[in-house]
Amino acid sequence: MGDVASTQARPGLADRVMPQIRERSFLLKLALVAVLLAWPLVYTSLYGMNMMTTAGLFAILTMSVGLILGQAGQLSFGHVAFYGMGAYTVSILTINYDVSPLLALAISPFVPALIALIIGRPVLRLRYFYLALATIALGQIFLVLVLQLRNITGGEHGMGPIPALSVFGFEFDSYLGKYYLVWVFVLAILLLTQRALKYRVGRALRALATSEIAASTLGVRTANWKLLAFVVSAFYGGLAGGLFALVTGAIGPNSFSFNAAVLPVVMMLVGGDRTLWGGVVGAIVLTWVGNGFSSLQQYSGVVFSIIMVLLLIFLPAGIAGGLRPEQWARLRALFRPGRKPDAVECAVAAESGALVEQCQTQVALVPSPGPQAPLLGPSAPAEDLAGAPGSAPATDPGEMLLRVDGLSVDFGGLRAVADVSLSVKEGQIAALIGPNGAGKTTLFNAVSRLQTLSAGGLWFAGQDITSITPADVSRLGMARTFQNLRIFPNMSVLENVLVGCHRHERSGFFATGLGLPTQRAEERRSRARAIAALETVGIAREAEKPAASLPYGRQRLVEIARAVASEPRLLLLDEPAAGMNAEEREFLVGRIAAIRNAGVTVLLVEHDIELVMGISDMVSVLDYGLLIAQGLPEDVRCDSAVIEAYLGVDHAQGSDLCATRDLDGFEPEPILVVDGLSTSYGVIEALRGVCLDVRRGRWSPYWERTERERRHCCGRSPASCARTPGPSPIGDATLPGWLPRRSQRAACAMCPRAGSSSPRSRSRTTCFLEPPAART
Numbered sequence: 001m002g003d004v005a006s007t008q009a010r011p012g013l014a015d016r017v018m019p020q021i022r023e024r025s026f027l028l029k030l031a032l033v034a035v036l037l038a039w040p041l042v043y044t045s046l047y048g049m050n051m052m053t054t055a056g057l058f059a060i061l062t063m064s065v066g067l068i069l070g071q072a073g074q075l076s077f078g079h080v081a082f083y084g085m086g087a088y089t090v091s092i093l094t095i096n097y098d099v100s101p102l103l104a105l106a107i108s109p110f111v112p113a114l115i116a117l118i119i120g121r122p123v124l125r126l127r128y129f130y131l132a133l134a135t136i137a138l139g140q141i142f143l144v145l146v147l148q149l150r151n152i153t154g155g156e157h158g159m160g161p162i163p164a165l166s167v168f169g170f171e172f173d174s175y176l177g178k179y180y181l182v183w184v185f186v187l188a189i190l191l192l193t194q195r196a197l198k199y200r201v202g203r204a205l206r207a208l209a210t211s212e213i214a215a216s217t218l219g220v221r222t223a224n225w226k227l228l229a230f231v232v233s234a235f236y237g238g239l240a241g242g243l244f245a246l247v248t249g250a251i252g253p254n255s256f257s258f259n260a261a262v263l264p265v266v267m268m269l270v271g272g273d274r275t276l277w278g279g280v281v282g283a284i285v286l287t288w289v290g291n292g293f294s295s296l297q298q299y300s301g302v303v304f305s306i307i308m309v310l311l312l313i314f315l316p317a318g319i320a321g322g323l324r325p326e327q328w329a330r331l332r333a334l335f336r337p338g339r340k341p342d343a344v345e346c347a348v349a350a351e352s353g354a355l356v357e358q359c360q361t362q363v364a365l366v367p368s369p370g371p372q373a374p375l376l377g378p379s380a381p382a383e384d385l386a387g388a389p390g391s392a393p394a395t396d397p398g399e400m401l402l403r404v405d406g407l408s409v410d411f412g413g414l415r416a417v418a419d420v421s422l423s424v425k426e427g428q429i430a431a432l433i434g435p436n437g438a439g440k441t442t443l444f445n446a447v448s449r450l451q452t453l454s455a456g457g458l459w460f461a462g463q464d465i466t467s468i469t470p471a472d473v474s475r476l477g478m479a480r481t482f483q484n485l486r487i488f489p490n491m492s493v494l495e496n497v498l499v500g501c502h503r504h505e506r507s508g509f510f511a512t513g514l515g516l517p518t519q520r521a522e523e524r525r526s527r528a529r530a531i532a533a534l535e536t537v538g539i540a541r542e543a544e545k546p547a548a549s550l551p552y553g554r555q556r557l558v559e560i561a562r563a564v565a566s567e568p569r570l571l572l573l574d575e576p577a578a579g580m581n582a583e584e585r586e587f588l589v590g591r592i593a594a595i596r597n598a599g600v601t602v603l604l605v606e607h608d609i610e611l612v613m614g615i616s617d618m619v620s621v622l623d624y625g626l627l628i629a630q631g632l633p634e635d636v637r638c639d640s641a642v643i644e645a646y647l648g649v650d651h652a653q654g655s656d657l658c659a660t661r662d663l664d665g666f667e668p669e670p671i672l673v674v675d676g677l678s679t680s681y682g683v684i685e686a687l688r689g690v691c692l693d694v695r696r697g698r699w700s701p702y703w704e705r706t707e708r709e710r711r712h713c714c715g716r717s718p719a720s721c722a723r724t725p726g727p728s729p730i731g732d733a734t735l736p737g738w739l740p741r742r743s744q745r746a747a748c749a750m751c752p753r754a755g756s757s758s759p760r761s762r763s764r765t766t767c768f769l770e771p772p773a774a775r776t
Helices: 002-009 013-042 046-071 079-096 101-107 110-123 128-148 175-198 200-210 212-216 222-248 258-271 276-291 294-314 325-335 343-352 440-447 470-476 493-499 509-514 517-537 552-564 582-597 609-615 633-637 640-647 707-716 740-745
Strands: 400-411 414-425 429-433 455-460 478-480 570-574 601-605 618-623 626-631 670-681 684-695
Touching (some): 013 046, 013 175, 013 276, 046 079, 046 258, 046 276, 079 110, 079 128, 079 258, 101 222, 110 128, 110 222, 128 258, 175 200, 175 222, 175 276, 200 212, 200 222, 200 493, 200 509, 212 222, 212 470, 258 276, 258 294, 276 294, 400 440, 400 601, 414 440, 414 455, 414 601, 414 618, 414 626, 429 609, 440 570, 440 601, 470 478, 478 552, 493 517, 517 582, 552 582, 582 609, 609 633, 618 633, 626 633
Parallel strands (some): 429 601, 429 618, 478 570
Antiparallel strands (some): 400 455, 618 626, 670 684
8 A cells, every 4th residue: 555655646647647648649740741741752653642642632521520520529421512512613613714723722612611601500400310411411412413503513524624723833733743732731731720629629629529518508609619610621621622623633523422421431530530630640541441552453342341340449549549558558468478567558557447467556546545635635725715816706795696586497297496586695605405306406407597497587697697598607607517427538637627718718710720829828828727726626636637537526526626717606516525425525515615715606406414504504495396495504404394305204293203113013024134235436435334124014215315325225235236245135035246137036126216217117106026925
């Protein structure tokens, strides 16, 4: 444990890993650029030069696909139509209207971009395969128009000859000239787009690709950003088409078939969809595989398929993604069997979740915090946070900030929230509690405008927000977290928090890509704000790590830091302590207090009653969608309606909480015995030494302070997950290691929580357990 603690305590571990990865990536990119520039000077084959020119055209087309699909997550095949529009724009202007090739090339990307701007808003309302089908239809419509408008497009015969491009008297009519013409455009687009994706634009696109809901609550206007990606993708596709027309000298409709729509998608996947550089590599590789080996031309389809399948199996992240850490470990063990992996390899393997031999004991455990070192890292004193860059300015205490008036939400015939009215004052920590299914998260969704209201109204900071979008609410100063984690796993911790700064930023695609001074200054301010937010929740040391590699409790803090970075006036926390252990909860309480002291009003939903009563200034209680109590914590704690809602007993009538016991002293035999049951998820211990028994013919309710802990135990009893030592017998049988279906055959059944059962299931709240003796 001493070695573990010392390894974990060194703050420079991630700082040593990430620079090496970045340096290696930069050197590989630099080598690729050098090879591309030197290629025609070293390899003088005209056929090879033509193949590389074709690969360059596909590289631009693949980057357009990578922008809309790989970054924004929109499954679009419309780029083939934009590709054709650019090619036919150059052809029609130069042949039919005698426009100079240079001017025609300059116009060619704007035509498809304008079409994308017009059709993009309605088309992008569709999602997943519906969007794919709509964009495939766009390509087919384009082909029909090309074939029908014969007087303009030449129909099935195509158009040609197209004059060569001439710039300052130099004509790009040779193989060498065409090669450099195409690849200069490729590298210019690559560098411009890569820089744009590194900052605000890329963060917004990756955020909406992961979760449009979470992105919208951080001020990202998702519809606008999807449209931007669609239009820029069309612009690139049109430019590739214009270059194609000038390079080939003649075009026909066969060049823009459905195959041309699928091939760039495959190139992006083979090269790697995480970066545009991977798309360029994939375009080069598959162009040569499909066309470069003339001796295998008759078997090109088979060879192409085999190579593609092998690449996708052994390189699931694409060529640019490289081998997985465990694959590197196997290769090194094969050639150097006696060598131990170094610390950097172990750190990379640990962050990716891979198991590498001789690495498990080095970074797998988290040291127990000492009395002077909190589990989740150092924290700044609350009094030092008021002036932090990530804090909101404090306003007059007691001013009304949020008002909910007669709010109701219906789902068909079910009324989830019924005529709820409440208010939150500036500077408060207000809590919303209630049993499961009481409507708390629905109310949160309505307040943050993720859920449409059936009746009532909402006012925030004196402004009616009943009919505005979640992004607009966020821009007014409201931020939230979610009951189920919605971090962005495709980003680092710092990038996640930087998305929270989105509403304070203004730089667009080209300003970011060109690195204008205003954009650079804006990025510096955002990074300072994000680091301050990470320090507020005590995880600034984790800034460079992948967000998905952190333990569950710290991922919760990442989500809170992301919300704090938006500098909200009101912070909505939906079950922030869910899944945390005792130490993490204690640390979280301090962080929530520090956030309030920094000038942010907090409204939280939480099942942990001790946490709520210990930190809240005002508590509201929901039950079956109704507001049954509201007031100070000590008043709500003793409210008879609240006790009845939680315990199911009319406490006001003095009912015996143990009314189900047998008064004659007879104890039925136990049918289910849980003895020393423990379970954990990595380093998080969900259950510890649980002991209970269920006796024949008894109704045995199990109530815990958090619904999540109760589900862990109930789910474990029928052997529904892997278990640690501790027997769970049913009758005379013992369950350790049993599959759920085997435990059901032993007459043990589990009723899912409401809403999680199969849509065909009619059972909601009652399950019947048949005793073993009655089975046939």
